[in-house]
Amino acid sequence: xxxxxxxxxxxxxxxxxxKGDTIVDFWSDWKKSVKMPIEKFTREIKGKKILSASRxxxxxxxxLSGGKTIYLHLKMTxxxxxxxxxxxxxxxxxxxxxxxxxxxxxxxxxxxxLKSGRTLEFSDLRKFGKIILVDTDKVGEIKxxxxxxxxxxxxxxxxxxxxxxxxxxxxxxKLLLTDQSKIAGIGNIYASEILFEAxxxxxxxxxxxxxxxxxKLFFAIRKILKKAIKxxxxxxxxxxxxxxxxxxxxxxxxxxRRAGKKCPRCDTIIQREKMGQRGTFFCPVCQK
Numbered sequence: 001x002x003x004x005x006x007x008x009x010x011x012x013x014x015x016x017x018x019k020g021d022t023i024v025d026f027w028s029d030w031k032k033s034v035k036m037p038i039e040k041f042t043r044e045i046k047g048k049k050i051l052s053a054s055r056x057x058x059x060x061x062x063x064l065s066g067g068k069t070i071y072l073h074l075k076m077t078x079x080x081x082x083x084x085x086x087x088x089x090x091x092x093x094x095x096x097x098x099x100x101x102x103x104x105x106x107x108x109x110x111x112x113x114l115k116s117g118r119t120l121e122f123s124d125l126r127k128f129g130k131i132i133l134v135d136t137d138k139v140g141e142i143k144x145x146x147x148x149x150x151x152x153x154x155x156x157x158x159x160x161x162x163x164x165x166x167x168x169x170x171x172x173x174k175l176l177l178t179d180q181s182k183i184a185g186i187g188n189i190y191a192s193e194i195l196f197e198a199x200x201x202x203x204x205x206x207x208x209x210x211x212x213x214x215x216k217l218f219f220a221i222r223k224i225l226k227k228a229i230k231x232x233x234x235x236x237x238x239x240x241x242x243x244x245x246x247x248x249x250x251x252x253x254x255x256x257r258r259a260g261k262k263c264p265r266c267d268t269i270i271q272r273e274k275m276g277q278r279g280t281f282f283c284p285v286c287q288k
Contacts, residue, residue: 002074004152004185005228006239006247007058010080013242014053014062017082018120022049023064025113033110033124035132044068044133045112057148057184061139069136073144075128077238081105081121088119099244125238152185153225159218166206166214173209173217174202175276186221189234192256192281194220201287202280203273227252255281 002010026042028034034041048064055061060080062070072080087100099105110122110131122129134142149165150157165182166173176182177191186194195202197220200213209217233239233247236257240246254264259272263283273280 001058001076001187002079002233002239003058003187003190004055005190005225005231005249006079006233007055007060007074007185008153008229009232009241009247011053011055011060013082014050014060014080014120017242018050018114018116018118019052020050021118022047022115023112024115027111027113028109030109030124030127033122033127033129033131035130041131041133045070050114056139056145057151057180058187059145063136067136069134069139071130071132071134071139071142072122073130075124075126075130077107077125078129079105079123079238079240080242081108081123081240081244082242083119083121085117099240099246102240102244104238105240105244123240147181148184149180149182150184152183152221157183157221159215162214162218162221166209169206171206172202172275173200173204173206174280176206177221178276178278185225188278188280189236189253189256190224190228193254194224196255196282196287197224199287201284202275202282255283257281 023045026045028038031038045064048066048068051063051065053060053062060072081100083100105123107123107125108121109124109127112120139145150161169176174191174195177186177194178188198217200209200217228234228249231248232241234249235246236250255270258270259281261270263270263286266283266285268283268285270281270283
């Protein structure tokens with residue numbers, strides 16, 4: 001599932017590519033993803049100007065004129081593609097790889113047609129993605145949003161806030177980092193990388209993390225997420241950016257999916273442990 005850096009990359013792209021454009025039509029061949037009748041959804045978004053795109057945790061919002069917002073959740077395999085008439089019609093672009101023709105970008109189930117001729121297309125292999133139209137001033141009332149904890153890249157996420165999240169919780173620190181009701185945006189990939197950066201074992205009880213370790217953890221969260229955003233996310237599986245291109249953070253992963261390989265710091269073999277039904281990767285020497 002795309003995590004905070006992937007979703008932030010998409011939001012930044014949308015603001016750069018389609019902000020100010022106008023929706024003129026909508027198509028879908030998988031109506032289960034759209035949580036209202038397609039005809040009504042189409043009618044309510046047609047003619048609306050795209051004011052901005054934003055993010056809360058792993059959730060994407062396209063804010064429209066008229067006080068409406070399209071809420072999108074990419075789920076396991078979803079990603080958004082922005083196409084122009086030119087790259088939609090040609091198989092290859094000069095001096096650039098044609099990512100749109102790759103198989104992972106071919107599972108198009110929803111298309112927003114824009115006045116400029118561009119399209120915003122939702123590719124989703126497993127068809128678990130979700131599209132909801134809400135009143136902009138009621139975004140905070142969406143049940144999925146109400147359940148979220150503090151966003152990992154927001155100003156509200158401070159060292160003091162992290163202390164409060166960790167205090168008196170016996171939960172393993174890796175599971176707490178990926179609990180969206182506590183900290184929104186961090187998933188399996190970045191939790192492993194963050195804990196390696198901070199030198200903390202994923203199995204440590206949260207309440208046992210010492211004050212100095214908490215500082216390291218806080219700064220590791222910011223450092224890893226910022227670097228991943230700069231590298232346009234991690235394409236561990238289906239994730240692609242709005243040009244259909246993979247992210248590059250997977251090229252510098254230090255522990256995630258590197259079980260059996262040498263730790264980049266101490267040459268100890270990286271281990272894998274199942275935690276919360278997900279693979280967790282760590283160095284038993286560098287992490288305490």
